[in-house]
Amino acid sequence: MNIIPQLKELAERYDVEEMDKLVEGLSSKELEEYKEEIIGAYDMIYSYGVYDLDCDKVSNPEDFIFYLLGIIDSIQRFFPDQQYHQEKGYCYQNLAERAEAYEDKLRYIQEAIHIYYLAPQTTDVQMCMVRALTDKMVITQQFTTENFTELLYYFRPVLNDATFIRALIHLCFRIRSLPFAQNNYWHLRLLREFEGAMYLLAEKKPLVYLDWAETYHYILFHDSPEIDAAYKAQMVDLAASLLQPLESYHTEDPELLNRLGKAFADTARRLQENDLKLAYYWISVEFFTKGHEQQPAAWTFPVYATNSLLDIAQIYHEQGAYEKVINTFEHGLQLFSQVCQHEEDFQLNLYWGDFLLKYTELAYDFKSPSINALAEEKLQRAAMLGKNYYAHPYLSMARLAIKSGDKEKCVNILLQCKEAIHSTGYTAYDLAEALRDEDFREVWDQLQ
Numbered sequence: 001m002n003i004i005p006q007l008k009e010l011a012e013r014y015d016v017e018e019m020d021k022l023v024e025g026l027s028s029k030e031l032e033e034y035k036e037e038i039i040g041a042y043d044m045i046y047s048y049g050v051y052d053l054d055c056d057k058v059s060n061p062e063d064f065i066f067y068l069l070g071i072i073d074s075i076q077r078f079f080p081d082q083q084y085h086q087e088k089g090y091c092y093q094n095l096a097e098r099a100e101a102y103e104d105k106l107r108y109i110q111e112a113i114h115i116y117y118l119a120p121q122t123t124d125v126q127m128c129m130v131r132a133l134t135d136k137m138v139i140t141q142q143f144t145t146e147n148f149t150e151l152l153y154y155f156r157p158v159l160n161d162a163t164f165i166r167a168l169i170h171l172c173f174r175i176r177s178l179p180f181a182q183n184n185y186w187h188l189r190l191l192r193e194f195e196g197a198m199y200l201l202a203e204k205k206p207l208v209y210l211d212w213a214e215t216y217h218y219i220l221f222h223d224s225p226e227i228d229a230a231y232k233a234q235m236v237d238l239a240a241s242l243l244q245p246l247e248s249y250h251t252e253d254p255e256l257l258n259r260l261g262k263a264f265a266d267t268a269r270r271l272q273e274n275d276l277k278l279a280y281y282w283i284s285v286e287f288f289t290k291g292h293e294q295q296p297a298a299w300t301f302p303v304y305a306t307n308s309l310l311d312i313a314q315i316y317h318e319q320g321a322y323e324k325v326i327n328t329f330e331h332g333l334q335l336f337s338q339v340c341q342h343e344e345d346f347q348l349n350l351y352w353g354d355f356l357l358k359y360t361e362l363a364y365d366f367k368s369p370s371i372n373a374l375a376e377e378k379l380q381r382a383a384m385l386g387k388n389y390y391a392h393p394y395l396s397m398a399r400l401a402i403k404s405g406d407k408e409k410c411v412n413i414l415l416q417c418k419e420a421i422h423s424t425g426y427t428a429y430d431l432a433e434a435l436r437d438e439d440f441r442e443v444w445d446q447l448q
Helices: 004-012 016-024 028-033 035-054 061-078 085-098 102-118 123-140 145-158 162-177 183-202 208-221 229-246 254-270 274-294 300-319 322-337 346-364 369-385 392-403 407-423 432-436 438-446
Strands: none
Touching: 004 016, 004 035, 016 035, 016 061, 028 035, 035 061, 035 085, 061 085, 085 102, 085 123, 102 123, 123 145, 123 162, 145 162, 145 183, 162 183, 162 208, 183 208, 208 229, 208 254, 229 254, 229 274, 254 274, 254 300, 274 300, 274 322, 300 322, 300 346, 322 346, 346 369, 346 392, 369 392, 392 407, 392 432, 392 438, 407 438, 432 438
16 A cells, blocks of 8 residues: 555645554554655654744644644654654743743743753754753743853853854854843853854864854844944954955855855945955955856846945045046946846846946936936836836936936826836825935925
8 A cells, every 4th residue: 555645645734633543554564664754744744833833823832832742742653763852842942932821931941951951962952952041041030150051061062063153153142132140241251162163163164254254244234232332343343354264265156155245245334444345345246246157147146246336336436536436337337238138137127227327426426428328228128127017117217317407307207107007006006105205305296
């Protein structure tokens, strides 16, 4: 009897009860024969369930977590050799987080800790234990030296595993955000241990620096109120120093080139000192350009590179270095023109048009007929490729018109935008974006 189609059907229906009945009816020989498929079916239901739980797609989370635990129990009932320590621990940590009564929170988190304690001590399990011990301190509000000493016991072995860089940094900053008197002390204590271990790892794996810098930028992007401005500035400076050894990193992996380019651009954006800011922006352009060489038909790499070039041009403009402003924009136009079949790409033409719009603004105060005409050409192309679903190309063309002194043309473009988007079915479209934009204040009364 081939049970695979039936297993697949039950798994797709999340029907654990019927799956249990099906498996219970198998002989020992059949259990062994279909072991991999049976476990795979249960695992699929569990993993989809975890996704739904994490995305808040379940109506009664506590009952659903017990349902997930039941899936694990089913697997282990049929196949006692299968171990699911992390999965069980995850469930009990979730129960502890969601429970309302203190006694329930404590009981569930203690169960998670007990599960991790009995599990084979891999770095995965040790990282789970670190999180669970932190959760327990939050629940009990006992941020004692004894509790942190226990946490350090599991924290230190994880430092040898570069795959946990992000998790370890987030743990350090979680400690900083907790409400107890010595939070900064323990944050720095854990962070110093992390830093010492990472510098050693980076000697053989320099991309450790990239993971580290990216995580700092993630934290900075979310602008946590627990981190003061002075400390954020220190984080930016550290990110800059971490990336320094990667300035000439060689790879032909487009995804890695994108990460490197973004890391240098994010760092440049947050730096205060203009020379270093410019240097890091130019390095980001180099990585994005190399990425484009690997994927010449993609619009992403030229757009990312020209976003950096826009920031570079702005700095040169503020410095009064107008020749450098022009050279920077011309560099960007070359990147756009090198994209394969660029005439057919909506996003590329939209960014290209906006890039030209900024070019004519910063270099010529909107008084360059040739650049204005090219900007309008690209934006009109974007409007056509967008099939009247997007207002952005029209708004940019209208901005170009009013900035170059043609108010009547500006109004006509905006009214055309309103009619075009209305024709696609957006009956409520009312140019609200233009009516909030100070660039169009002079013509607001003609748009009502």
